[in-house]
Amino acid sequence: MSNTPKSSNNAQALSPSVLANLKKSPRVRDWVDLSPSGEIQIHTGKVEIGQGILHAILCIACEQWNLSLRDAKVNVLAASTARSPDEAVTSGSLSIQDSGATVRQVCAHVRERCITAFALERGVPRETVLCQGGMLHSGEQFAPLVSFMTDTVLNETVSLEPLHANPISPAHRGNTDPELRQRSDLAQKVMGQFVYIQDLVKPQMLWGLVLHPRTLRGQLLAERLEQFEQVALQITGVERVVHDGALVGVLANSEQALSRCNAYLDLHTLWDESQSAIPSVLQNNHGIAAWLRAQPLASQTITQDGVTAHSPTSLASSSPPAEQTKQAPHLQAVSVKASFSRPYVQHASIGLSTAWARWPGEDDPRRLEVISHSQGIYNLRRDLGLAFGLAEQNVEVQHHAGAGCYGHNGADDVAFDAAWLASFAPERWVRVQWRRSDELGLSPMSPAMSVEITATASPSGQLLTWETDIWSQGHGTRPGRESTPALLGAWQVNQNTHAAPVLVAINAPLPSGGGAERNAVPLYNIPQWAVHNHRVLSTPFRVSALRSLGGHVNVFALESVMDMLAQSLHIDPLTFRLNNLSDPRALAVLKEVARLSNWFERLAQHHEDRKDGMDDKDEPYPQGWGLGFARYKNSGAYCAVVAQVLVSESVQVKSLFICADVGHVVHDDGVKNQIEGGAVQAMSLTLLEQAQLGLQGVLSKDWEHYRIARFGETPRMTVSLIDPLHSPSSGAGECSIGPTAGALANAVSQAISARIYNMPLNAENLLHSLES
Amino acid sequence: MNTPLHFTLNGQEVTLPSAKDPDGHDRSLLDVLRHELGLKATRLGCAQGQCGACTVLLGERAILACETWMSEMQGARITTLEGLGQALEPHPLQAAFITHQAAQCGFCTSGLLMQSAALLMRNPKPTVCEIEVALQANLCRCGVHERVIQAVLTASGQEADCTVHDPSGTP
Numbered sequence A: 001m002s003n004t005p006k007s008s009n010n011a012q013a014l015s016p017s018v019l020a021n022l023k024k025s026p027r028v029r030d031w032v033d034l035s036p037s038g039e040i041q042i043h044t045g046k047v048e049i050g051q052g053i054l055h056a057i058l059c060i061a062c063e064q065w066n067l068s069l070r071d072a073k074v075n076v077l078a079a080s081t082a083r084s085p086d087e088a089v090t091s092g093s094l095s096i097q098d099s100g101a102t103v104r105q106v107c108a109h110v111r112e113r114c115i116t117a118f119a120l121e122r123g124v125p126r127e128t129v130l131c132q133g134g135m136l137h138s139g140e141q142f143a144p145l146v147s148f149m150t151d152t153v154l155n156e157t158v159s160l161e162p163l164h165a166n167p168i169s170p171a172h173r174g175n176t177d178p179e180l181r182q183r184s185d186l187a188q189k190v191m192g193q194f195v196y197i198q199d200l201v202k203p204q205m206l207w208g209l210v211l212h213p214r215t216l217r218g219q220l221l222a223e224r225l226e227q228f229e230q231v232a233l234q235i236t237g238v239e240r241v242v243h244d245g246a247l248v249g250v251l252a253n254s255e256q257a258l259s260r261c262n263a264y265l266d267l268h269t270l271w272d273e274s275q276s277a278i279p280s281v282l283q284n285n286h287g288i289a290a291w292l293r294a295q296p297l298a299s300q301t302i303t304q305d306g307v308t309a310h311s312p313t314s315l316a317s318s319s320p321p322a323e324q325t326k327q328a329p330h331l332q333a334v335s336v337k338a339s340f341s342r343p344y345v346q347h348a349s350i351g352l353s354t355a356w357a358r359w360p361g362e363d364d365p366r367r368l369e370v371i372s373h374s375q376g377i378y379n380l381r382r383d384l385g386l387a388f389g390l391a392e393q394n395v396e397v398q399h400h401a402g403a404g405c406y407g408h409n410g411a412d413d414v415a416f417d418a419a420w421l422a423s424f425a426p427e428r429w430v431r432v433q434w435r436r437s438d439e440l441g442l443s444p445m446s447p448a449m450s451v452e453i454t455a456t457a458s459p460s461g462q463l464l465t466w467e468t469d470i471w472s473q474g475h476g477t478r479p480g481r482e483s484t485p486a487l488l489g490a491w492q493v494n495q496n497t498h499a500a501p502v503l504v505a506i507n508a509p510l511p512s513g514g515g516a517e518r519n520a521v522p523l524y525n526i527p528q529w530a531v532h533n534h535r536v537l538s539t540p541f542r543v544s545a546l547r548s549l550g551g552h553v554n555v556f557a558l559e560s561v562m563d564m565l566a567q568s569l570h571i572d573p574l575t576f577r578l579n580n581l582s583d584p585r586a587l588a589v590l591k592e593v594a595r596l597s598n599w600f601e602r603l604a605q606h607h608e609d610r611k612d613g614m615d616d617k618d619e620p621y622p623q624g625w626g627l628g629f630a631r632y633k634n635s636g637a638y639c640a641v642v643a644q645v646l647v648s649e650s651v652q653v654k655s656l657f658i659c660a661d662v663g664h665v666v667h668d669d670g671v672k673n674q675i676e677g678g679a680v681q682a683m684s685l686t687l688l689e690q691a692q693l694g695l696q697g698v699l700s701k702d703w704e705h706y707r708i709a710r711f712g713e714t715p716r717m718t719v720s721l722i723d724p725l726h727s728p729s730s731g732a733g734e735c736s737i738g739p740t741a742g743a744l745a746n747a748v749s750q751a752i753s754a755r756i757y758n759m760p761l762n763a764e765n766l767l768h769s770l771e772s
Numbered sequence B: 001m002n003t004p005l006h007f008t009l010n011g012q013e014v015t016l017p018s019a020k021d022p023d024g025h026d027r028s029l030l031d032v033l034r035h036e037l038g039l040k041a042t043r044l045g046c047a048q049g050q051c052g053a054c055t056v057l058l059g060e061r062a063i064l065a066c067e068t069w070m071s072e073m074q075g076a077r078i079t080t081l082e083g084l085g086q087a088l089e090p091h092p093l094q095a096a097f098i099t100h101q102a103a104q105c106g107f108c109t110s111g112l113l114m115q116s117a118a119l120l121m122r123n124p125k126p127t128v129c130e131i132e133v134a135l136q137a138n139l140c141r142c143g144v145h146e147r148v149i150q151a152v153l154t155a156s157g158q159e160a161d162c163t164v165h166d167p168s169g170t171p
Helices: A016-024 A053-065 A095-122 A186-190 A223-231 A255-265 A285-294 A377-388 A411-422 A436-442 A487-492 A551-569 A573-579 A584-596 A599-611 A668-687 A737-752 A763-772 B027-036 B092-099 B111-124 B128-134 B145-155
Strands: A033-036 A040-043 A074-077 A128-131 A134-138 A140-146 A205-210 A238-244 A247-252 A297-303 A308-309 A335-343 A354-360 A368-372 A395-399 A428-434 A449-457 A462-474 A526-537 A624-629 A638-647 A652-661 A716-721 B005-009 B010-017 B053-059 B063-064 B077-079
Touching: A016 A095, A016 A449, A033 A095, A033 A377, A053 A074, A053 A095, A095 A128, A095 A134, A128 B092, A186 B092, A186 B111, A205 A255, A205 A411, A223 A238, A223 A247, A223 A255, A247 A255, A247 A411, A255 B027, A285 A335, A285 A449, A285 A462, A335 A411, A354 A411, A368 A377, A377 A395, A377 A411, A377 A487, A411 A428, A411 A487, A449 A551, A462 A551, A551 A573, A551 A624, A551 A668, A573 A584, A573 A624, A584 A599, A584 A624, A584 A638, A584 A652, A584 A716, A599 A624, A624 A737, A624 B005, A638 A716, A638 A737, A652 A668, A652 A737, A668 A737, A668 B145, B053 B111, B063 B111, B092 B111, B092 B145, B111 B128, B111 B145, B128 B145
Parallel strands: A040 A074, A205 A428, A368 A395, A462 A526, A652 A716, B005 B077
Antiparallel strands: A033 A040, A128 A134, A134 A140, A205 A247, A238 A247, A297 A308, A297 A526, A335 A449, A354 A368, A354 A428, A449 A462, A624 A638, A638 A652, B005 B010, B053 B063, B053 B077
């Protein structure tokens, strides 16, 4: 039929995730619609968490329609369960890959369909019609594109034929169009006009405070509650103090009234935490690795042949990995065995988790409205339904942007808090914001990990065997995945009505990138390899996803071992990697980062200097260069990093050279910003960060006790992107994390001629590494 | 006895009936800005004076609004981000932050802009090292530090240059 959009010659086949999106939300109108005033609206299920996704989606639509923001008004709307396609969670660097590719297909469908309708109406040959600048043209004939976005078009089922290439549009429109080069939300943020979830105001609203115990087993003390209640109710503006189980709530008519409650709460606890069951060994980060290995475990082994599960604790806690690769099978092979670790680290956003909730009226069935900066509004809706005994369709969650989000933070939990507290004030909007001590002390942490690697290589420098053991809690307790809610407050209210036990963290399946085992499988060519992932089943602290999940520690360990092998073989670390890789895109990023950082020239100079006995004479502190590489999740973006460090009493990163291949680049400067941000966060995690833990919960509850990288510690950065033609886009947000950690480990090792196996890479852990 | 409080905010005279809340407790400048005067660009990040998200100008000096008490603000001259520049006439720092895309989530951005504005008032041509020192108390978790430094260089009329700080002279 002539109305059916035509497939384009150079369009790529639709990915399974795009097909799944279009199966769930098949109509054009699910993704593209017109506002009552005729402006184009794009609906995505992915949410803005500071990464610029809404702008990138806008770039994709403009690219497909070949228009600039001067030509037509196009808005990408914040997701809501009332209107948006369900795209689960904004995580795993999948937004451009999945949502972006779907929007691209839908916009291409609209373009092709409007061209056909225009050609028919004006009686011109279809091939002569151009879609450009918000108009359809053919000879003297022209009409606005939007005038052909009729109900008929918007109600159509989106074609599943690959259509997306726009033969008219220049590639990388987001890079060349000055209107799109700058992120559309940035000017508002810089001019102080952006409205965050924290800034909303509603008529008749109430300000709420929800107080949680500091550990998962804290018990509310009745007399402490009574004392607090007396103090609180004397503060003008405090309307009610409520409690349920271990949770305590305050409703007030001003934030000032809540601040005054906080002043009391900073000095007085309301809970008995003596049942916390937090092992005292966790008070010292050096004890964490041994503790992890001694816990009940659920283990699985990954090899070329797939994944094999072992029943919990079937592997003795510290038993050696499977036997076959323990015996070095090749005579004279070089062998390395080493253990690496990282303590628990914290999410540490600059903003405070905030949510709004309202129970409108005495409807039957009851309804709940929530405004949240959750990464997964549909998943949150499901778990709020479970927690409050509501059918999902009676819960509405509207996304509203908050401060930066780098993984599973307190957004979902505070949404429960707001809904719980609002149930004491029907019909009124209640705003709940966590305090700094809640933000750092209650948000899920990223699990501590211990990774042990045994690897061998032939004397000629070919990798032969590789075996990795990982001990870690799971990296996921996100809402929407279990039969009981994964919301902190739901675990702490009275359990008689809706029992919600503390959930044990799980790992995503490996095909989705895995959790603790993310990036543990080497991308290098190795004839025989195995990864044993031992999931720790104890939950002294709540843990969940943080940017790159296990990838941070696994690439740190893996790339350290690559350098250790190279050193034993007296081969340059870059050459050693190039010799053991065959994926051309992997080779390309490594060669490009070598060029950027003058790797080989410096190497030659280094040998020259050593010959002349001039090594590093001018440097007051030892200097080192190191390399790290990974392909994120072994399926996403390729990234190679070279780090230059000086080591004095601490590690100073002088510069980072980064090369990435994220496939088709939608918004060049946006990709670079994400890669740089990932590198700085990885540097902070690798060199500085460690949660301080005690029997009373997380002790690093303010910025003095939880150190993150500051301006004086951040390096100069050079980022280069390789954009291979016709490769689908991969996300950019997480690909630089692991390689930066690996590069820093290797640079520090080169600088001080000793390796620090445990993060953070500081003087204390250097001594610990030397001692053990 | 409550005394009316007069101060200048973004060039406008403001009068509040009192520096105190109904129970006589001093209010923070941050609370008054956000909830009394509706100026939301100054952000609450910690309420402990540890993150810099609430940085504003007192005269030409950067201060933390969360730890500044209204009773000390009689006659003060306060500038918040809303008063730094306007959409049609942005401050050079704002223009440079946009050009360099020196933000991601933007939550720390207000504080960084105000801290940088104070720096440029006392030192119109700061070096990279001086910028780093000036911004040391402001936290950013998205990792746009390098872009912010380059933006401050641009706003001060200096060439943004990655090698400027690198003594080893590597590219």
